[in-house]
Amino acid sequence: MHRMNIVRALAGAVLLATSAFGMLYGCASAPAGHAVDDRAAAMMKSSFKAHGQATLDRLDQDETQRLCSEYAGRALPQPVVERIEKANLATIHFPADGKLVGDWKSGEKIAQSGRGFQYSDDPKQAAGANCYACHQLSPKELSYGTIGPSLYQFGKRRGYTDETRRYAWQKVYNAQAFSACSNMPRFGHHHILTDEQIRDVVALLVDPASPLNQ
């Protein structure tokens, strides 16, 4: 404990030295180092207040969030990539009955809905996954986002196999199992969607009858 404080003090001193240097030579780059991360995190926490279901613990970062914040804007070193993907893969669990595919019509509704988990949302209402905010899915829906890749013909392109169904389940459950620091929310791991809802989203992706695969 004591040694950590000395290390922190030294880091702080180094930070002061570098920021003084930075000040002399203009503001071209912000001071780096853990001290700024810690102070930024502390300032975040003191600048928010709980509102409805959005409680302050939502600001507590898990290891994935912390690492992804730390390396934001830079290339992730391979060991960090592996660490994050391994940890997130371990969170994935499958439904007890092994049924991974539900009803694509419900899946489409879930993909269209942007509700859920905001302090303005009714916690009693089911959350949506808001897939269309970031992805193209059914070609009938023109109002789609481009933050994520198009999912058009997801099942058709990969083949209607057990492997595809399993991958779709895992990806929706925890996308960071395959893509460290992905922008995609971890729908299963963070209990944004229920197992039932994930099945329906999977159906939208892999059911041959789904509009997405036409």
Place this chain on the structure above:
Amino acid sequence: MPRTIRRIVAGIAAAAVFGGVVATALADSTADEIAKYRDALQDGNPAELWEARGEDMWKTPRGPKHVSFASCDLGLGAGVVKGAYAQLPRYFADAGRVMDLETRLLWCMTEQQGYTRADATKNVFGNGSAKRSDFEALAAYVTSQSQGVKMNVPLDEPHVHEMYALGEKMFFYRGGTHDFACATCHGEDGKRIRLQDLPNLTKVEGAQKAYTTWPAYRVSQGELRTFQWRLNDCFRQQRFPELVFGSDASIALTAYLAGRANGAEFQGPAIKR
């Protein structure tokens, strides 16, 4: 080359060019139509109604101490409004902190006009004619007086520099149920949510275009919304708890984004969907 063959070659070349053009044209036409709609909205921006109210408010003595904003120093001298917004946020020695426009207005309200913080912040974001926000009216007026002025946030000043650095870290802070950071939506070129284009705020051009068009009359809100509102509403959608009005994080993020907009001409109050 025989005439028929020349015709065939010309036809194939035209088809190739046309095909490519059609694909891009279809993608562009939505963006073009939206741009046309925006142009049509420029005339008669309801923000002018807020500007008129704000100007009235600025000049009228108010509060328990019955003082107008003529004694409020936004950084260019007491009561000086022209160009003031373009150099905010800045450090204020009398308050001992870096402040953006709204925190500075709040400071003048409490320290000079005698309001309590609770009274002054009773209604920071308006909701219809029955629930109006003084801050939104004042911001409309003050920012209108920086129209055409180049952004010049004093980034070399140590306190502002510090807030800028902290704001940059916060921009990339992933959290909440959905692991969202500001950068999740605003960290790449050419992205959109549904059909709403997203500025890449990690690039100077993106920050310049975005920051210089707030405050804005949001047609969908029917209200004049400020940068404090924009930050607050982003965090709501990020599934974070509520950003406190005038908090350190709000000032740090504003310092970061306003600072990156330096050099660009301020264009507000604007009008947005």
Place this chain on the structure above:
Amino acid sequence: MADPMKIRANAVGDSTEVKVLMSHEMETGQRKDAQGKVIPAWFIQNVHVTHNDKVVLAAQWGTAVSKNPFMSFKFKGGAKGDKVKITWVDNHNDTRTDEATIA
């Protein structure tokens, strides 16, 4: 008393171009509040514009006109320095009149 309108009137050739921004909630009566109660209709029903006491525009509005309405129109005649007067009346019989000088 309702908020003042912002009026701009400019002489353009032998006509006058008028642009007016009105401050009004323009509730359609279709919206519901957070508790599910209908927000009552409240909108401008009549607008008329006079130039030198002659009516140059008379309008009857309904709920299709949006909040904080902006109207732009031209009328024949009018010279620099003349007065243009605009009045609106809403379904609560509230009214507002503002004047502008043609520039």
